[in-house]
Amino acid sequence: MTTTEQPEQRVALVTGAARGIGAATAVRLAADGHRVAVLDLTEESGRETVSAIEAAGGSALAVGCDVSDADAVRAAVSQVAERLGPPVVLVNNAGVLRDNLLFKMTEADWDTVLGVHLRGAFLMSRACQEHMVAAGFGRIVNLSSSSALGNRGQANYAAAKAGLQGFTKTLAIELGKFGVTANAVAPGFVATDMTAATAARVGVGFEDFQQAAAERIPVRRVGRPEDIAHAVSFFASEAAGFVSGQVLYVAGGPLD
Known part of the structure; x- marks a missing residue:
C-alpha cells in the first residue's frame, strides 16, 4: 500500500498579532493550514492568540519583538525559522496611534508611528525575503488604511499608511522574479481597540462612533477584524500568484 506524502505546511508570520486585525489574521491563516508565528511587542501578549490557534488544532508560536528595532527583527525572524520553519508568508500589521493635529504633533508622535508602521514593515520584509527567495515562493501583505x-x-x-502603498508596489517589482508577491489591504472603519482610541480622542462614545460610521458606509455596518483577515488570506494563497502590487480597500463600499 502506498501513501501520498502531504506537502509541508508553510510558515506565516503576522506582526501585531496579539489582538484585533492581527489576531484574526493569524487565526485565519492557521485555519488555512499555515504554521503561524504570532509576533507582538512581548511574547506574553501573543499567547492568547496562540492558544486560540492551538485549540482549533493549529500550530503557532508567540514571539516578542519591537518591529522598529533592526536587531530585534533579525533575532525574531531567526527564532521563527529555527522553531517553526522559514517564514514565507509575512503580514505586516503592527501599528500604533499617536493622533494629534499638526500644530500639536510632536517629533516623537511622528517618529513612533512612522517607525512602527513603515520602518517596521521594511525591516520585517527585508529579514523575511531571504527565506522567500530561497523557497522560490513568498507572500508579503502590508496593512495600509x-x-x-x-x-x-x-x-x-x-503618511505611514500611504507610504506602505508605495513600499508594496516597489516590493512587487523587485521580488516578483523570485516567486514573491506583495500586496496591501487598506481597511476602512473596523471595530478594534485602535478605533476605540480614536473615538476617545474625539470625545465620542464608541457605540455612537461606530453607529455614525456605519451610516456613511454603503453596506451599513462597520468592519470586523475577520473581514480584513479574509482579504489577507486570499493574498497569502496559491490562488493569488498572479496578483501583485495591488492595494485592496476593504471598506464596505467605494471611498471618495
Whole structure:
C-alpha cells in the first residue's frame, strides 16, 4: 500500500498579532493550514492568540519583538525559522496611534508611528525575503488604511499608511522574479481597540462612533477584524500568484 506524502505546511508570520486585525489574521491563516508565528511587542501578549490557534488544532508560536528595532527583527525572524520553519508568508500589521493635529504633533508622535508602521514593515520584509527567495515562493501583505487618503488628526498615520502603498508596489517589482508577491489591504472603519482610541480622542462614545460610521458606509455596518483577515488570506494563497502590487480597500463600499 502506498501513501501520498502531504506537502509541508508553510510558515506565516503576522506582526501585531496579539489582538484585533492581527489576531484574526493569524487565526485565519492557521485555519488555512499555515504554521503561524504570532509576533507582538512581548511574547506574553501573543499567547492568547496562540492558544486560540492551538485549540482549533493549529500550530503557532508567540514571539516578542519591537518591529522598529533592526536587531530585534533579525533575532525574531531567526527564532521563527529555527522553531517553526522559514517564514514565507509575512503580514505586516503592527501599528500604533499617536493622533494629534499638526500644530500639536510632536517629533516623537511622528517618529513612533512612522517607525512602527513603515520602518517596521521594511525591516520585517527585508529579514523575511531571504527565506522567500530561497523557497522560490513568498507572500508579503502590508496593512495600509483608508486613512492613506488623508484623515484629520492623523498626519503621521496617514503618511505611514500611504507610504506602505508605495513600499508594496516597489516590493512587487523587485521580488516578483523570485516567486514573491506583495500586496496591501487598506481597511476602512473596523471595530478594534485602535478605533476605540480614536473615538476617545474625539470625545465620542464608541457605540455612537461606530453607529455614525456605519451610516456613511454603503453596506451599513462597520468592519470586523475577520473581514480584513479574509482579504489577507486570499493574498497569502496559491490562488493569488498572479496578483501583485495591488492595494485592496476593504471598506464596505467605494471611498471618495
